[in-house]
Amino acid sequence: VRNNLWFKRNDAVVVVYLALIVVAIAGVILNPVFIGPKNLGNLLEQSTALGIVSIGQAMAILVAGIDLSVGATMSITSAVLATFVSKGQPDIMLLPAILVVLLIGMVIGFINGLGITKLKLPPFVMTLGTMSIANGFALNILPQPGGYVPKVISAIFNTRITIIPIATFLWILLLVVAFIFLKRTRTGRNIYAVGGNEKTAILTGISAIKTNLIAYTLSGFMAALAGVYLVSRMYTGSPTAGTYFGLDSITVCVLGGFNLFGGRGNVVGLVAATFVLAALSNILNLAGLPPFYQYVLKGAILLITVFIFALRNNRKSTVMES
Amino acid sequence: MMPKDTEAIKNNNFSFKSAFSKIPTIFFGVIAVLILLGIVSPNSVKPEHLLDFTRQAAPLIIVGIGQTIVMLVGGLDLSVGAVITMINIVANQVIDGKPENVGIGIFVCLVLGVVVGLFNGVMCAKLKMPTFVVTLGSAIFIKGVTLVYCGGAPLGSIPENMRFWGNGFIAGIPAAAYVWAALFVVIFIVIKFTTIGRYVFSTGVNEKAVILAGYNATKIKVLAYVSAAVLAAISGLMVSAYMGTGSLVIGDDYQMNSIAVAVLGGAAFDGGRGSLTGTMLAALFLMIMFSAIAAMNMKSGDQLIIKGIIVILGLVLNNIKSK
Numbered sequence: 001v002r003n004n005l006w007f008k009r010n011d012a013v014v015v016v017y018l019a020l021i022v023v024a025i026a027g028v029i030l031n032p033v034f035i036g037p038k039n040l041g042n043l044l045e046q047s048t049a050l051g052i053v054s055i056g057q058a059m060a061i062l063v064a065g066i067d068l069s070v071g072a073t074m075s076i077t078s079a080v081l082a083t084f085v086s087k088g089q090p091d092i093m094l095l096p097a098i099l100v101v102l103l104i105g106m107v108i109g110f111i112n113g114l115g116i117t118k119l120k121l122p123p124f125v126m127t128l129g130t131m132s133i134a135n136g137f138a139l140n141i142l143p144q145p146g147g148y149v150p151k152v153i154s155a156i157f158n159t160r161i162t163i164i165p166i167a168t169f170l171w172i173l174l175l176v177v178a179f180i181f182l183k184r185t186r187t188g189r190n191i192y193a194v195g196g197n198e199k200t201a202i203l204t205g206i207s208a209i210k211t212n213l214i215a216y217t218l219s220g221f222m223a224a225l226a227g228v229y230l231v232s233r234m235y236t237g238s239p240t241a242g243t244y245f246g247l248d249s250i251t252v253c254v255l256g257g258f259n260l261f262g263g264r265g266n267v268v269g270l271v272a273a274t275f276v277l278a279a280l281s282n283i284l285n286l287a288g289l290p291p292f293y294q295y296v297l298k299g300a301i302l303l304i305t306v307f308i309f310a311l312r313n314n315r316k317s318t319v320m321e322s
Numbered sequence: 323m324m325p326k327d328t329e330a331i332k333n334n335n336f337s338f339k340s341a342f343s344k345i346p347t348i349f350f351g352v353i354a355v356l357i358l359l360g361i362v363s364p365n366s367v368k369p370e371h372l373l374d375f376t377r378q379a380a381p382l383i384i385v386g387i388g389q390t391i392v393m394l395v396g397g398l399d400l401s402v403g404a405v406i407t408m409i410n411i412v413a414n415q416v417i418d419g420k421p422e423n424v425g426i427g428i429f430v431c432l433v434l435g436v437v438v439g440l441f442n443g444v445m446c447a448k449l450k451m452p453t454f455v456v457t458l459g460s461a462i463f464i465k466g467v468t469l470v471y472c473g474g475a476p477l478g479s480i481p482e483n484m485r486f487w488g489n490g491f492i493a494g495i496p497a498a499a500y501v502w503a504a505l506f507v508v509i510f511i512v513i514k515f516t517t518i519g520r521y522v523f524s525t526g527v528n529e530k531a532v533i534l535a536g537y538n539a540t541k542i543k544v545l546a547y548v549s550a551a552v553l554a555a556i557s558g559l560m561v562s563a564y565m566g567t568g569s570l571v572i573g574d575d576y577q578m579n580s581i582a583v584a585v586l587g588g589a590a591f592d593g594g595r596g597s598l599t600g601t602m603l604a605a606l607f608l609m610i611m612f613s614a615i616a617a618m619n620m621k622s623g624d625q626l627i628i629k630g631i632i633v634i635l636g637l638v639l640n641n642i643k644s645k
Contacts, residue, residue, distance in 0.1 A: 129633040131578075133627050135623070136624060140623035140627075292469035293466065295467075297466070302463075303463065
């Protein structure tokens, strides 16, 4: 039976927005500054990289895969970007540098897709392998944090229009594009179909290989883009800049209602999930609590969310059986 | 239900081919990497150096065996690295350098392991929540609890009587090797020769068949998660015994390395496949490999690059072999 009510079909999205409201209220109670324009700007800045990389992760999860390598892709992006342009060269050199790192991201994603489809390796192991390889290259390219990045990169991405950093507009644009791509284009629908039931999808004439390759390439591309933004925030490169983004982006997708078995999820949920995660350290900071409480909260939120979904799914399956 | 075993029963007569296929692929990897080590650093192929690998690999072997058991029942445990860090911090703080506290310290750590394992097991097996998210969630949560517990900086130390198990020798062989060897033998016997051990394999291959046979598959799975967490705790104790102090990042690498050695040893993500011997050899393989890389004076990132290539190649080879 098809459920015609949007919020019933997307109850996972509703849950994560409710969670965001709870977190926001808690933030305001702990420190009213939380809702101030300056802090909201900071929050947007802290959310943007995670938000962008999570869109890519969502593509991999939709095809019933996972991409552990996105964090390493961000690290290699950071390392390359910080060593590509040397001091004294014109700022315009930044343009080829950014094009190169975006290409690197897409190549890593494409290789992931090849390994998963052609060699039939489990996505977890394939992307674990490329994660290790990309981390290694990042360390070889830039052994210590540092390097040189033209200051103009910060002006491009981090200038705030009212309170909103330019990069956040890019994030919003990417969300809109991803939404339309997934819902309205043939390739996007194929991504859902392949993730939902690969055999059925193949029988209806969809190329599972092509669809997987597209999903993972997009994941790598988004990771590289997030890496560029990370460099622009820090003015400098680091070979471990992306370390935590791999598992964090998966956390965002799960919170946002994406099913790890593939084929289910709505990018609308990603926005709230990203803010929930980013707000935790922001609120703790404002409340004067040590930053490490964020792990307790993050872990608890993840476990509670998955618990709610599990209860719902168990109920649904018993209803179907009866 | 288990094609490989029935095949072995059918071909009762010994043949070189079946004997050959019984050897885990990674065994040849160990030989290859030993030869490589001999070429790049002839001095290190001495008995005392080679024996040192059995010490270096101890924590990885122990945690890898736990990961293998969970993968046998079709699960995955991303929390083992966080458990190792937690145990390292707790052991240091509880024991606090006093030899008489070692007993209580070890007891507390093992209880913590059981608690984490029960939580993961009940959430994954009983409530049927996705293992990846549950164990990722508990990994993050445990990391947070560890940080809150020690207030953001490790305290305490490990006294000599416990450190002996990390860097001492018994009859010329590292004490740590006895620990993992004993655990290996016990677990090997349980998995191979007891009913419950056989059901660990069958649960991963065909859970429904196990339930139809009147056995409690949920119980088996919970037990698998508990063993993984307890073995991670023991691994954490071994790390602590070797290090002597606490570190908040000591377990980070074990999260993915434990999965890498289980997979290299022959474990699959859909359960029912995996080898304790393979995992043990894979851990030794990685340690010897890292040592060879260090001897070659390569760049700092090369170790990671080679590890990544090995994980992918190893799985490709395993896939080819199982066809």
